[in-house]
Amino acid sequence: MKRAVRVGAGEGLVITANRLLDGAIVWLSADHTWQTAIQRAEVLVSDAVSERLEGVQSRAQADGVVGIYEIAVRPEVGGPVPLTMRERIRAFGPTVHPQFAYEQQEGAGA
Amino acid sequence: MTTAIGQYQYDQVDRDFLAARIEEFSEQVARRLDGALTEDEFKPLRLMNGLYLQLHAYMLRVAVPYGTLNAAQVRAFADVARRYDRGYGHFTTRQNIQFNWIRLEDTPDILRLLADVDMHALQTSGNCIRNVTSDEFAGAAADELVDPRVHAEILRQWSTLHPEFTFLPRKFKIAISGSPNDRVAARFHDIGVIARPGDDGRVVFQIFVGGGLGRTPIVGQELYDSVPEERLLATLEAIIRVYNAHGRRDNIYKARIKILVQALGVAAYRNEVEAELAQMDIARYRLSPEMVASIEARFAAPDLQAPEGAAAVLAEQRAQNMVFDRWVRSNTHAHRSEGHIIAVVSLKPPGEIPGDVTADQLDRLAGLSERFAYGELRTTHLQNVVFGHVRQDQLYDLWRGLVDVGLGAPNVGLIGDIVACPGLDYCALANARSIPIAQKLGARFADMTLQEQIGALQINISGCINACGHHHAGHIGLLGVDKRGEEFFQMTLGGRADDQATVGKILGPALPEDDTVDAIARIVDRYLQERSGQESFLETLKRVGEAPFKEAAYDTV
Numbered sequence A: 001m002k003r004a005v006r007v008g009a010g011e012g013l014v015i016t017a018n019r020l021l022d023g024a025i026v027w028l029s030a031d032h033t034w035q036t037a038i039q040r041a042e043v044l045v046s047d048a049v050s051e052r053l054e055g056v057q058s059r060a061q062a063d064g065v066v067g068i069y070e071i072a073v074r075p076e077v078g079g080p081v082p083l084t085m086r087e088r089i090r091a092f093g094p095t096v097h098p099q100f101a102y103e104q105q106e107g108a109g110a
Numbered sequence B: 001m002t003t004a005i006g007q008y009q010y011d012q013v014d015r016d017f018l019a020a021r022i023e024e025f026s027e028q029v030a031r032r033l034d035g036a037l038t039e040d041e042f043k044p045l046r047l048m049n050g051l052y053l054q055l056h057a058y059m060l061r062v063a064v065p066y067g068t069l070n071a072a073q074v075r076a077f078a079d080v081a082r083r084y085d086r087g088y089g090h091f092t093t094r095q096n097i098q099f100n101w102i103r104l105e106d107t108p109d110i111l112r113l114l115a116d117v118d119m120h121a122l123q124t125s126g127n128c129i130r131n132v133t134s135d136e137f138a139g140a141a142a143d144e145l146v147d148p149r150v151h152a153e154i155l156r157q158w159s160t161l162h163p164e165f166t167f168l169p170r171k172f173k174i175a176i177s178g179s180p181n182d183r184v185a186a187r188f189h190d191i192g193v194i195a196r197p198g199d200d201g202r203v204v205f206q207i208f209v210g211g212g213l214g215r216t217p218i219v220g221q222e223l224y225d226s227v228p229e230e231r232l233l234a235t236l237e238a239i240i241r242v243y244n245a246h247g248r249r250d251n252i253y254k255a256r257i258k259i260l261v262q263a264l265g266v267a268a269y270r271n272e273v274e275a276e277l278a279q280m281d282i283a284r285y286r287l288s289p290e291m292v293a294s295i296e297a298r299f300a301a302p303d304l305q306a307p308e309g310a311a312a313v314l315a316e317q318r319a320q321n322m323v324f325d326r327w328v329r330s331n332t333h334a335h336r337s338e339g340h341i342i343a344v345v346s347l348k349p350p351g352e353i354p355g356d357v358t359a360d361q362l363d364r365l366a367g368l369s370e371r372f373a374y375g376e377l378r379t380t381h382l383q384n385v386v387f388g389h390v391r392q393d394q395l396y397d398l399w400r401g402l403v404d405v406g407l408g409a410p411n412v413g414l415i416g417d418i419v420a421c422p423g424l425d426y427c428a429l430a431n432a433r434s435i436p437i438a439q440k441l442g443a444r445f446a447d448m449t450l451q452e453q454i455g456a457l458q459i460n461i462s463g464c465i466n467a468c469g470h471h472h473a474g475h476i477g478l479l480g481v482d483k484r485g486e487e488f489f490q491m492t493l494g495g496r497a498d499d500q501a502t503v504g505k506i507l508g509p510a511l512p513e514d515d516t517v518d519a520i521a522r523i524v525d526r527y528l529q530e531r532s533g534q535e536s537f538l539e540t541l542k543r544v545g546e547a548p549f550k551e552a553a554y555d556t557v
């Protein structure tokens, strides 16, 4: 079992995965669908996460996602911002190819 | 089909096998997509076909056997980059190419496209014998004693789909060179092989075992000084059998052969190998002169004919163009045949991503190879590309063609020729980004006159301890570490991968990215002050020790 992600005051958690078909990074939204834009991700409190994880794990094949896990974020006006560099790169794209940055507004559905 | 220079010619059996493997994988992909296979079941299957899941997408690693490519293969890479990726590919430190933005469902089509030009992604992952690497100047260098490609091909055939060695304790990497000037990092491989002519004219092999980088960097030790050609395969078979039997499978960090060689000691390891050889059916592994000749016959040799006066033409062009002249100084190597020269294309233009090539650049490289290099190219473990056989009177035109697509950087072997792994921007295992710091260093030392003044200085960068960027082997090595969510870099000095292979020594506490760039600039300044005459960085370091450099690195006043 993975260590639980620690969150500080004012921080929350979002659930993420990679899409099976193309490996694209996706985020779990409030309507339980997977979205490609982190702005659409639902920010959860710690207590709600494990139950939600169980639910999406059991639907992973049907939803076409792999490698589901939770990450810590800071909710900002423009949407959740991951706390670690790794997850910021996943959320916003590689820092070295500006042309590959992920769109910040509307994300297409998964 | 025309005969490709410098490459082994596949036959129908090879092609049928590849086609069958692709159909098999294609079915596996279909079964994964419809849910018949779970991710846990599918993952090892896709890895066996070179397909990794990285941060943003799937990554496909394509094998380039001993680093040799023909123009059609390079065009196929351009095609893959354009149609299935985002317009570029990345050459790795194992002479392979990786595509970073691949879709699972496209993979069978990509593999078919590659198979059309005799390429595949088998054994580029997993605990098997990986793609055998070799000297990028093979068959061309003036300082070469034996062309290592024939034996590299023999090793490729022996190790491909070897039933006993498909599930070793850990991955296994072999490099082979035929020059006393080790350009393959033989001593940092699980097995490093250096070929040379023996007393009777037949080839003998010096064999190193137990080298490696990663978490436990170790310089390989000599197991044998001169194994006769007849016994090459038997010896390698025995070495790996001993590893397969005794290598640790309980702990992934202690599973490489280097740990076993350390635990037993090289003498005891040799005894084990001898014991294995004594009870093996040696005849089965005998490499007869006829077998070697039959492999050799399937390599097409270039008909090297340079017009008289080719050297004079080159000299004249160098005298007329200082920029060209500088490129020739840094980016060429002496050829064995009169009137020819070896050209190295730097894939490290200042400020760019080391090892990245666009589809257009790949197409241009293919075209230039056809016009000027017998349609043949090589990849290097330092993430550059080589034209092996260029006529000296045509070098200038080749250079113009390179400059035209932004590949004219005159920095091979210099401080701008940085080796870097993909790091945190792409790699799922990374602690820190390797590419941005490489770009910053490249930009900081972009002045080509300054680079030439500084001279031979290799910077190697890895984004984590797995050491894909060979940081321990860099004259200056950088290892990305994660300090409470911040990217820091630990610096090592004095590493080298040649015949005097050394693991770099850690200089001191890790620094944040920008401080690291400044610290390296101060180290270089200090070197320029300290050096006497034409001393290289490594020579100065050896003479004065690390103290002045440590002082410079941490002098933040």
Ligand code: HEM
Pocket (backbone or CB within 6 Å): B052, B054, B059, B091, B092, B093, B094, B098, B170, B171, B173, B211, B212, B213, B214, B215, B256, B420, B421, B422, B426, B427, B428, B429, B466, B467, B468, B469, B470
């Ligand atoms: C992005 C996907 C990659 C992954 C997941 C990956 C993973 C790894 C791992 C886990 C190791 C350590 C193995 C061990 O010590 O047992 C390793 C070593 C190594 N990798 Fe990578 N790597 C990747 C990309 C690359 C690239 C792009 C290069 C070349 C630039 C490369 C070249 C190497 C080399 C040369 C080693 C050597 C260390 C050794 O064999 O001791 N890898 N890699």
Ligand code: SF4
Pocket (backbone or CB within 6 Å): B421, B422, B423, B424, B427, B428, B429, B430, B431, B462, B463, B464, B465, B466, B467, B468, B469
């Ligand atoms: S060294 Fe680490 S970060 Fe770099 S490619 Fe290898 S595994 Fe990834």
